[in-house]
Amino acid sequence: MKIIYATLAAAALASPLAAQEVTLRFQHFVSPASANPTYFMQPWADAIEAQSNGRIKVELYPFMQLGGAAPNMYDLIADGAVDGGWVIPGYQPGRFPEAEALELPFMTSKSGEAASMAAWDYTQAYLMDDFEDVHVIAAHMHGPGIIHLKGDAPEALSDLSGLNLRGPSRPATLLLDKLGANPVGMPVPAFPEALAKGVLDGGVITWEMSPSLKLDELTRSHTDVAGDDALYNLYFIWAMNKAVYAGLPDDLKAVIDANSGMMASAWAGRAHDTGDAVGKATMTEAGNQIAELSPEVTDQIVALGQEVTADWIAEMDGKGFDGAALVEAARAAVTAHR
Known part of the structure; x- marks a missing residue:
C-alpha cells in the first residue's frame, strides 16, 4: 500500500506561494553520522537551500524513518511515497542487470571519487532507460x-x-x-x-x-x-520523484540541476573517500x-x-x-x- 503525501502539484493549486517554496523529503537507510549523509547528503541539502535563497528546504530522514525497507527505495521514490532518496539498485537482484557491470570484482580503483565519475558516464550511456521512473541526480560508487x-x-x-x-x-x-x-x-x-x-x-x-x-x-x-x-564496489543513485521535479518552477529546477550530474556524482564518491579515512582510523584506534x-x-x-x-x-x-x-x-x- 502506497504512503500518500501532499504533492507539489497539490501545493501549487493551494497557493501561488506554495509553488515557489517547497519542502523535499529525502530518505536513506543508514546512520546520519555515516560518511555519505555527513559529507554529501547534508552539504547537498544545505547547498540547495542556500542557492534557492531558502525557497527549497531538503529534509533528510535516516534509517527509513518515512517507512518502507532499504531494498524498496527505488519504488518508494517512483511512487511518490518520498520525494527523493538513496538507492542501491543491487538490493533488487536481477532488476537492473546492466548496473552490475560496475560492481564486478576489481572493476574500479580504490578512489570512490574516480569510480563515481566513471559511474556517471556509464549511467548516462547505459542506465537512464532503466531509471526512467525517477529523476536521477547523481550516480556514484563507494570506496574499496x-x-x-x-x-x-x-x-x-x-x-x-x-x-x-x-x-x-x-x-x-x-x-x-x-x-x-x-x-x-x-x-x-x-x-x-x-x-x-x-x-x-x-x-x-x-x-x-x-x-x-x-x-x-x-x-x-x-x-x-x-x-x-x-x-568489489557498490553502485548507488541519488534520485527524486519525477513528478515532484517536474512540478518545480524553472528557476528552482535550475538549482537542482546545478547540483546534479558529474559534479554531484564526484561529490558523493569523495564523501566516501573522506569517510574511509575516518573509518580506518577509528578501527585502528580501537586496537x-x-x-x-x-x-x-x-x-x-x-x-x-x-x-x-x-x-x-x-x-x-x-x-x-x-x-x-x-x-x-x-x-x-x-x-x-x-
Whole structure:
C-alpha cells in the first residue's frame, strides 16, 4: 500500500506561494553520522537551500524513518511515497542487470571519487532507460570493499573457507562463493544484528561504514587486497520523484540541476573517500587488526574474480544483452577517470 503525501502539484493549486517554496523529503537507510549523509547528503541539502535563497528546504530522514525497507527505495521514490532518496539498485537482484557491470570484482580503483565519475558516464550511456521512473541526480560508487571478520585476518584463501560472510550485491556474493565462503546477501541495516547474534562470521563493507555499524566492537580484523583496484564496489543513485521535479518552477529546477550530474556524482564518491579515512582510523584506534593480503593471494582472488566476470558475461548474453560490451564499457569509463 502506497504512503500518500501532499504533492507539489497539490501545493501549487493551494497557493501561488506554495509553488515557489517547497519542502523535499529525502530518505536513506543508514546512520546520519555515516560518511555519505555527513559529507554529501547534508552539504547537498544545505547547498540547495542556500542557492534557492531558502525557497527549497531538503529534509533528510535516516534509517527509513518515512517507512518502507532499504531494498524498496527505488519504488518508494517512483511512487511518490518520498520525494527523493538513496538507492542501491543491487538490493533488487536481477532488476537492473546492466548496473552490475560496475560492481564486478576489481572493476574500479580504490578512489570512490574516480569510480563515481566513471559511474556517471556509464549511467548516462547505459542506465537512464532503466531509471526512467525517477529523476536521477547523481550516480556514484563507494570506496574499496574491505573484509571484516570476527576472527583473525585471513592470510590465505583457505582462511575464508566455510565462513558465513555478508555481501551487499549479487556480484559480491558471487565472488564470496568463489572464495569458498558462504555468502549471505544482506542490506546494511541488518549487518550488525547478524554479527551480534552469531549468524555471520563477518562480511564485506567499506571502511567508512565501520564506525556507524560498530564494527570496532563486533569484528576483530579488517583486511584489504593488495594493489590499486577494489575487491568489489557498490553502485548507488541519488534520485527524486519525477513528478515532484517536474512540478518545480524553472528557476528552482535550475538549482537542482546545478547540483546534479558529474559534479554531484564526484561529490558523493569523495564523501566516501573522506569517510574511509575516518573509518580506518577509528578501527585502528580501537586496537583492531588492520591487514592487507599479499600480492600473491590477491592475484589468486583476481583470477577468481575473472571467473565471476566471465560467468556474468555469459549470463547477460543469455538474457539478450551484450555482456562483453557492458564490461568493456564499464572498464573504459573507469580508465577514463583513473
